[in-house]
Amino acid sequence: MDLTRRDAVAALAATGGAVAVGRAFLDSPSTESAAADAAVPENALASLVAVAEVVYPDAATGVGDFVETYVAGRVADDDARRAGVVETAAALDATARDWFETPLTDLDPETLDGMLRDLRVDVSDPDPDGGLPGRVRFYVVNELLYAFYASPTGGRLVGIENPAGHPGGVESYRQAEMSSETEDDG
Amino acid sequence: MAEESSDRTPAPRADVCVVGAGPAGAIVAARLAEAGHDVVVLDAGPRFDLADREAQLDAHLRPGVNGLWDMGGERDAYATDGPRDYPLNAARVKGVGGSTLHWQGMVMRLHERDFELRSRHSVGTDWPIDYADLRPYYAAAERELGVAGADDNPFAPPREEPFPLPAFPPSHSDAIFAEACESLGLPTHSVPNARNSEPYDGAAGCAGYGTCKPVCPSGAKYTAERHIARAEAAGARVIDRAPVQRLVHDDAGRRVEAAVYATPDGTEHRQAARSVVLACGGVENVRLLLLSDSEAYPDGLANSSGLVGRHFMDHCFAGAGGRIDRPTRQNHVGFNTTECHALYDGTDPLPGVKLEFLNYAGPSPVTQALGADDWGDALLDDLRDAYGTHLAVGGLVEQFPNAENRITLDRSTTDDHGNPVPKVRWSVGPRTRAAIERANEVQVAVLEELGAEVDWVVGPDATGPAFHHMGTTRMGTDPAESVVAPDCRTHDLDNLWIAGSSVFPTGGAMNPTLTIAALSCRLADRLDGWL
Ligand SMILES: Cc1cc2nc3c(=O)[nH]c(=O)nc-3n(C[C@H](O)[C@H](O)[C@H](O)COP(=O)(O)OP(=O)(O)OC[C@H]3O[C@@H](n4cnc5c(N)ncnc54)[C@H](O)[C@@H]3O)c2cc1C
Ligand code: SF4
Numbered sequence: 001m002d003l004t005r006r007d008a009v010a011a012l013a014a015t016g017g018a019v020a021v022g023r024a025f026l027d028s029p030s031t032e033s034a035a036a037d038a039a040v041p042e043n044a045l046a047s048l049v050a051v052a053e054v055v056y057p058d059a060a061t062g063v064g065d066f067v068e069t070y071v072a073g074r075v076a077d078d079d080a081r082r083a084g085v086v087e088t089a090a091a092l093d094a095t096a097r098d099w100f101e102t103p104l105t106d107l108d109p110e111t112l113d114g115m116l117r118d119l120r121v122d123v124s125d126p127d128p129d130g131g132l133p134g135r136v137r138f139y140v141v142n143e144l145l146y147a148f149y150a151s152p153t154g155g156r157l158v159g160i161e162n163p164a165g166h167p168g169g170v171e172s173y174r175q176a177e178m179s180s181e182t183e184d185d186g
Numbered sequence: 187m188a189e190e191s192s193d194r195t196p197a198p199r200a201d202v203c204v205v206g207a208g209p210a211g212a213i214v215a216a217r218l219a220e221a222g223h224d225v226v227v228l229d230a231g232p233r234f235d236l237a238d239r240e241a242q243l244d245a246h247l248r249p250g251v252n253g254l255w256d257m258g259g260e261r262d263a264y265a266t267d268g269p270r271d272y273p274l275n276a277a278r279v280k281g282v283g284g285s286t287l288h289w290q291g292m293v294m295r296l297h298e299r300d301f302e303l304r305s306r307h308s309v310g311t312d313w314p315i316d317y318a319d320l321r322p323y324y325a326a327a328e329r330e331l332g333v334a335g336a337d338d339n340p341f342a343p344p345r346e347e348p349f350p351l352p353a354f355p356p357s358h359s360d361a362i363f364a365e366a367c368e369s370l371g372l373p374t375h376s377v378p379n380a381r382n383s384e385p386y387d388g389a390a391g392c393a394g395y396g397t398c399k400p401v402c403p404s405g406a407k408y409t410a411e412r413h414i415a416r417a418e419a420a421g422a423r424v425i426d427r428a429p430v431q432r433l434v435h436d437d438a439g440r441r442v443e444a445a446v447y448a449t450p451d452g453t454e455h456r457q458a459a460r461s462v463v464l465a466c467g468g469v470e471n472v473r474l475l476l477l478s479d480s481e482a483y484p485d486g487l488a489n490s491s492g493l494v495g496r497h498f499m500d501h502c503f504a505g506a507g508g509r510i511d512r513p514t515r516q517n518h519v520g521f522n523t524t525e526c527h528a529l530y531d532g533t534d535p536l537p538g539v540k541l542e543f544l545n546y547a548g549p550s551p552v553t554q555a556l557g558a559d560d561w562g563d564a565l566l567d568d569l570r571d572a573y574g575t576h577l578a579v580g581g582l583v584e585q586f587p588n589a590e591n592r593i594t595l596d597r598s599t600t601d602d603h604g605n606p607v608p609k610v611r612w613s614v615g616p617r618t619r620a621a622i623e624r625a626n627e628v629q630v631a632v633l634e635e636l637g638a639e640v641d642w643v644v645g646p647d648a649t650g651p652a653f654h655h656m657g658t659t660r661m662g663t664d665p666a667e668s669v670v671a672p673d674c675r676t677h678d679l680d681n682l683w684i685a686g687s688s689v690f691p692t693g694g695a696m697n698p699t700l701t702i703a704a705l706s707c708r709l710a711d712r713l714d715g716w717l
Contacts, residue, residue, distance in 0.1 A: 123559050138250045164247060
């Protein structure tokens with residue numbers, strides 16, 4: 001299951017960022033993320049990609065591009081969300097440096113997975129105003145899971161090409177089987 | 187929230203003051219403004235900006251973000267004292283558009299028997315009007331709400347013209363159910379939806395977000411914002427965040443003179459009007475009348491009968507669900523496409539029962555993922571296990587009117603303006619319980635016919651309300667036995683009219699809003715004539 005920019009755009013469609021950002025990506029791949037990427041610092045994006053490698057299933061490839069496109073698009077016109085994502089990614093990176101004396105992006109996936117579980121991010125309620133585990137769950141883990149499972153790509157792995165939150169039209173609910181992947185997912 | 191309307195001062199004496207901007211009030215406002223009358227609409231809640239719907243979808247799907255429609259603060263405090271809890275703030279929205287901002291949007295006509303329960307079965311009461319009286323207004327209401335439907339329901343009352351929009355075709359799971367229902371002698375048919383199967387009246391067609399209840403980002407689902415926009419285009423003045431505190435009448439006690447409302451800056455204003463239409467929903471209509479007590483009306487305005495607040499009814503949910511060994515393709519859309527009215531008009535059971543075949547049985551993967559305790563491959567395995575083979579049959583069951591089920595004021599608790607809050611007393615009687623059990627038998631039989639493993643049943647103990655607030659200002663011809671006359675005008679006051687399901691003498695088991703809209707079209711005609 002190779003994630004593409006197109007998937008990220010589909011995920012964005014579910015969150016309202018698609019019209020402005022998505023089109024720009026699709027229409028002019030060479031100038032892609034210049035404007036939007038500036039909104040989220042490189043190191044924050046790199047941390048998100050590292051966490052995505054842990055919380056996405058192994059079947060997902062192309063995670064880097066997907067996350068960068070999705071996150072950039074999503075926070076493009078939401079200052080509060082951008083601040084939350086950037087601050088929380090920084091706090092998580094600081095925790096990695098504190099515990100392992102290394103940047104988060106240098107941790108191998110098993111170690112990062114263990115760190116997140118030791119922080120109890122797996123069992124914490126997402127809370128944008130809570131302590132670190134609640135914020136990581138909200139701004140990082142759930143942001144990533146939402147992008148994935150509210151898009152046809154993640155949905156398809158589970159068996160639904162038009163998941164809740166994705167405006168995938170009014171054909172799919174009538175079909176007996178999942179449509180083939182090459183068809184437009186909306 | 188949309189930009190604040192800055193000027194909340196009253197207009198000069200209006201022809202009509204409509205209190206409440208849900209569908210009941212908005213339809214009256216649009217029709218009367220278009221007929222050339224000066225209309226002012228006051229709503230307790232805010233305007234919600236259409237541009238925020240995507241963010242609201244996000245808030246709905248993602249745990250950790252609260253207050254999609256801002257219900258539940260001090261403004262909305264309430265009490266319950268019945269044998270059953272009643273979650274009032276899950277059951278309504280305050281804002282321009284009212285509860286249709288959150289609603290599901292299934293819209294059926296009542297059946298003929300619903301107007302004649304006492305004559306036919308010696309239960310409940312008859313309506314003072316019958317289906318034939320309402321029939322042309324039902325057609326008008328279907329146009330107002332942009333209903334997508336098909337004339338394929340063998341149990342539905344007669345209709346004179348096609349639905350304005352084609353029905354949404356049946357889902358894959360509908361086809362699975364249809365086989366089983368056929369062998370059990372239960373014909374299935376389409377569901378009329380207040381949802382655009384194609385673009386209608388300037389609004390987009392359904393895009394399949396699947397989150398209709400509580401929010402439709404595409405605008406395909408009808409909300410009463412459409413009628414407020416029409417009213418404003420025709421010159422009506424609409425003031426949001428303007429909760430009416432009380433209605434004041436003349437010395438003779440025959441006419442309402444003004445609605446006194448509060449604004450966010452703490453000021454009270456007085457909107458004078460030649461006529462007032464009360465359209466605050468089945469709970470707040472009662473509260474406002476009771477808060478408007480006076481020397482002439484010591485038990486509450488328009489309450490000479492003592493019936494304001496009594497006979498509170500809702501529809502009770504009955505349901506069963508399980509899993510089968512083939513794909514059921516659930517949770518693509520957030521609305522239903524097949525129902526069965528076969529149990530509705532008979533006598534076993536006597537209360538009306540409507541069966542609904544859900545298109546959203548079982549967990550939605552994205553919601554499950556966001557609340558899971560795991561991630562990576564383990565999460566994907568869990569999602570795959572949980573998704574794909576669920577089926578569910580829901581249904582609504584009728585309650586007959588019972589004077590002890592009622593809305594009163596709880597004088598020990600006050601809202602943000604110091605007014606006593608509504609108190610809900612709600613119970614489920616033996617006939618309704620038995621009808622819920624009967625519905626469950628049929629629901630389980632359908633699932634078993636499909637070889638399903640039934641893993642949940644909501645029966646008479648677990649049942650809850652469908653959030654349809656009916657009966658509390660009932661319609662009738664005898665002023666001692668009812669609050670409003672057949673034209674929806676109160677018996678007590680010449681210029682006070684009531685819109686909404688509080689006027690229903692009985693409620694059947696059909697979701698009420700098409701009937702609310704039909705009565706509002708009719709009320710607007712009558713009030714236009716009166717003006
Ligand atoms: C979750 C849910 C799902 C539903 N699904 C369906 C469905 O599928 N089909 C169906 O037919 N019905 C459904 N309903 C019910 C439907 O929403 C209501 O029947 C309908 O909205 C009632 O219309 P109304 O205008 O009478 O009241 P409301 O829509 O509740 O509007 C009342 C308005 O009055 C305002 N108000 C209250 N008090 C005051 C005051 N003192 N001063 C000024 N304004 C005031 C409120 O702010 C509100 O905006 C559903 C309801 C809910 C909650
Ligand atoms: S499925 Fe529901 S939420 Fe989605 S566009 Fe259609 S009506 Fe709106």
